[in-house]
Amino acid sequence: PGYNKMKSLLFLIALLCIASVVESHVDTFRGGRGKDAWKQRTIYQVLTDRYAKHDGSKGSCSNLSKYCGGTYKGLIKELDYIQGMGFDAIWVSPILKNLDGGYHGYWATDLYSLNENFGTEQDFKDLIEELHKRDMWIMVDVVANHVGPVGMDFSGINPFNQPEHYHERCIISDDDFANNQERVENCRLADLPDLAQENDFVRTTLLSWIKDLVQKYNIDGLRIDTIPEVPKWFWTQFQEAAGVYAVGEVFDMRLGYVADYQNYVDAVLNYPLRNAINDVWRYNSKNFRDLANSMNANRNAFKDVDALGVFVDNHDNERFLHGNSNHAGLEAATIFGIFAEGIPMVYYGTEQYYGGGPDPANREQLWTNFDTSSNLYQMLKAAIQTRKDHKTWDNKYVERYVDDNFLAFSRGEVLIAVTNQGGSVENHVTYLPFNKGDTICNIFNSSDCLTVEDGVNITLDNYQTKVYVKSSNNAQESIKE
Numbered sequence: 001p002g003y004n005k006m007k008s009l010l011f012l013i014a015l016l017c018i019a020s021v022v023e024s025h026v027d028t029f030r031g032g033r034g035k036d037a038w039k040q041r042t043i044y045q046v047l048t049d050r051y052a053k054h055d056g057s058k059g060s061c062s063n064l065s066k067y068c069g070g071t072y073k074g075l076i077k078e079l080d081y082i083q084g085m086g087f088d089a090i091w092v093s094p095i096l097k098n099l100d101g102g103y104h105g106y107w108a109t110d111l112y113s114l115n116e117n118f119g120t121e122q123d124f125k126d127l128i129e130e131l132h133k134r135d136m137w138i139m140v141d142v143v144a145n146h147v148g149p150v151g152m153d154f155s156g157i158n159p160f161n162q163p164e165h166y167h168e169r170c171i172i173s174d175d176d177f178a179n180n181q182e183r184v185e186n187c188r189l190a191d192l193p194d195l196a197q198e199n200d201f202v203r204t205t206l207l208s209w210i211k212d213l214v215q216k217y218n219i220d221g222l223r224i225d226t227i228p229e230v231p232k233w234f235w236t237q238f239q240e241a242a243g244v245y246a247v248g249e250v251f252d253m254r255l256g257y258v259a260d261y262q263n264y265v266d267a268v269l270n271y272p273l274r275n276a277i278n279d280v281w282r283y284n285s286k287n288f289r290d291l292a293n294s295m296n297a298n299r300n301a302f303k304d305v306d307a308l309g310v311f312v313d314n315h316d317n318e319r320f321l322h323g324n325s326n327h328a329g330l331e332a333a334t335i336f337g338i339f340a341e342g343i344p345m346v347y348y349g350t351e352q353y354y355g356g357g358p359d360p361a362n363r364e365q366l367w368t369n370f371d372t373s374s375n376l377y378q379m380l381k382a383a384i385q386t387r388k389d390h391k392t393w394d395n396k397y398v399e400r401y402v403d404d405n406f407l408a409f410s411r412g413e414v415l416i417a418v419t420n421q422g423g424s425v426e427n428h429v430t431y432l433p434f435n436k437g438d439t440i441c442n443i444f445n446s447s448d449c450l451t452v453e454d455g456v457n458i459t460l461d462n463y464q465t466k467v468y469v470k471s472s473n474n475a476q477e478s479i480k481e
Contacts, residue, residue, distance in 0.1 A: 033137070033220045035266040035307040038245040039393045041137060042338070042384050043345045044087040047315055048118045049103040051348060052078040052367050060368055064360035067103045072119040072127045074367070081370050083134060085351065085377060086384030090131065091139040091223055095124060099148035104315070104363070105141060106225060107148030107192075110158040111209050128218055137220035139247075142213075144206050144238060145226040146192035160195060165202050167194045172229070177252070185231050197234040207241040214242055222246040223309075227261055227268065235264040247309045247343075251316060259301035267307040270342055273298060274311055280420050281333040281463070282320050287404035288420065295341070295397070306393065310342035313350045319362050321355030328463035331376050332418045335465045338383045339409075339416050341397050351377040379465075382443045386467060390414050401429045408458065415440065415468040419460040430455035440468040 049067055052074030061068035075092075082090060094105030097113040105115065114121050131138050147157050152169065154161045170187040177184060188194045197203050213219065227235065227248035239246050247267040250258045255272045262268055276294035279286035299305050312333045313319045320330045330353065338344045349356075352369045353376065356362035371377065387393075395412030402408075406425050408417045410433040419425045434440055434452045442448035449471060450456045460466065 033244040035245045035304070038089075038137075038221055038343055039306055040388075040391075041089040041343060042087050042387065043089045043091050043139060043309075043343060044082045044085070044348065045091040045311075045314060045345055046075065046093070046348045046366075047104065047363055048072065048075065048093040050363055050365050051075055054119070058368055061365045064363055065103075066101060067117050068365055070118070070365070070367070072123040076127055076130050078367075078370065079130060079134065079136070081372065083136065084372055085380045086388065087346070088135060089137040089139055089220070091141065091345065093118075094141045094143055094225070096143075099150065102148060104359075106143055106146075108143060109148050109150075109156055111160075111205070112158065125217065132218070139221040139223055140213075140217075140219050141223045141225060142210065143225045144195065144197070144210070144234075145229045146189060146194055149190075149192055151191075151193075154193065157193075159205060160202060165196060165199060167196050181228075184228055189226060189229055194229070197230055203234065203237070207237055210238060211241045211243065214244055220244060224248040224265065227265070228252065228257075232261065232264045235261070239265045245307075247307075249316075255297055255301050259298075259303070262303045262307075267304070267309060267343070269314075269345075270298070270308040270310050273308075273340070273342070277312060277333050277336065278320070281329040282324065282326070284420060288402050288407040288418075289404060291407065292399060292402050298341070305341045306343075308342040309345045310337045310340050311345040311347065312337055313347035313354075313362070314345075315347065315359060315363055317362070318357045319347075319350070319355050321353055322357045322362070323355075325355075326463065327353050327376075329420070331379055332420070332463050332465045334376065335379060335383050335467070336416070336418055338380070338387055339392060339411055339414065339467070344384075344387075346380065351380055379444060383467060386414060386443050386469060390469065398433070400431045400433075401427055403427070406460070413470060417458045417460060417466045417468070419463060421460075422462050424459060424461045426457060426459040428455050428457050432456065434470065439471040441471045442466045442468055 049070040051070045053069045054071045054073030095114050096108040097110040097115050098105060099107040099109050114124060128138050147160060150156060167186045171191055172184055172187045172189050195202050221244050222242055224246055227250045246265050247269060248261055248265045250261050250268045251271060252258050253272055253275045258268055258272055276291050280288065280291050302308060320333060334346065334350060348366050349364055352371060352374055354364055356364050390412050392411035392414055398410045400408040400410055405421045406419050406427050408415060408429050413433050415433060432452060436452055438452045440450050440452065458466065
């Protein structure tokens with residue numbers, strides 16, 4: 001019996017080694033741009049039309065429903081602003097030629113032409129070249145579900161210009177999203193013509209297009225729009241054809257529903273976690289025990305929680321600060337996202353405390369607010385540098401203390417403490433990633449240092465966030481709390 005047990009153990013170890021080699025091979029096959037490589041990155045999301053103008057003009061956009069003038073050249077000129085926070089990847093809007101008014105990029109009309117409102121093809125190539133010179137990566141938003149709103153006249157769509165390239169016209173209802181997946185996959189979202197991926201021409205064209213797009217422009221990763229509106233089998237093929245990390249949008253709060261899509265693409269945007277973050281810090285309707293339970297449920301549901309996109313704001317949802325002015329709450333939620341399990345994604349303008357409502361109000365121009373002295377800008381700079389210095393993605397999330405109003409957790413030798421209260425909260429934390437006698441300092445305030453004895457007393461005031469590291473590793477300048 002002992003011999004058989006040993007054989008079984010050796011067999012299990014061999015399987016684990018093979019799995020590790022296969023995973024490593026996948027990342028190598030993808031030119032080092034697979035999900036494990038992306039776990040080391042922090043992503044800054046921009047709407048290309050709203051980030052920066054190439055002529056440097058600063059006038060406000062008079063109509064957020066139309067083009068406002070942001071370009072690839074503008075992005076290149078203002079990359080220092082993004083890199084100054086420590087971000088080493090940007091997510092840009094879909095790049096294809098769009099129907100008039102498609103400033104957001106989701107109304108494609110030509111699979112093989114770029115949106116000239118953002119600049120020339122050479123401008124786009126120049127952006128990627130400049131990013132790569134800085135060791136920054138580009139994530140491109142792509143759409144394989146639909147084309148621009150042309151009704152039933154497909155003659156202007158290249159190459160999908162025939163009725164058989166689309167499903168019959170029907171509109172997805174709110175009830176369908178909850179109860180009828182077949183209609184979600186075969187009807188139109190907002191009356192956008194729904195591509196029929198089961199059609200051989202559509203399927204093979206989309207697969208060859210994404211492969212060629214990634215290779216032609218040396219794209220590092222993809223954000224995929226409208227994942228649930230397309231059959232799951234297609235995404236397996238699309239992911240393989242792309243050959244780089246891809247994170248899909250499953251705009252839904254049902255954990256099991258969202259998690260299942262990670263069986264078909266590398267990752268999805270973690271909407272269930274965003275919902276939990278909002279409940280704690282924006283609405284104050286849930287506490288940290290609830291958040292801890294949500295995170296445990298995430299770990300059990302998702303195939304790889306560390307590959308998911310973690311975010312607070314984005315272009316599809318009203319911003320955290322819409323309807324409230326809790327800047328410290330936004331800071332806490334955002335810094336939590338930098339150290340939570342997953343790949344951090346920060347939407348442009350969050351660091352400037354933008355508070356736009358439902359789109360297009362949440363798609364403000366940024367060129368009027370390149371303020372590097374913003375407190376959240378500086379907090380992000382310190383937090384992202386700490387994430388890199390300590391390679392927190394290689395260390396498990398360990399809950400150190402939790403009650404209704406206080407949470408302390410660690411990633412390696414980084415201790416993060418947050419509260420959801422506007423008053424003062426103090427707790428004695430004894431379960432620490434440090435040794436007795438260690439001096440630890442807050443990366444946001446170098447004079448805030450503690451000596452570890454039988455634990456440490458941590459005081460947080462007004463939604464305050466503290467991140468402690470050993471003093472010898474603390475090279476951040478003090479910034480305003």
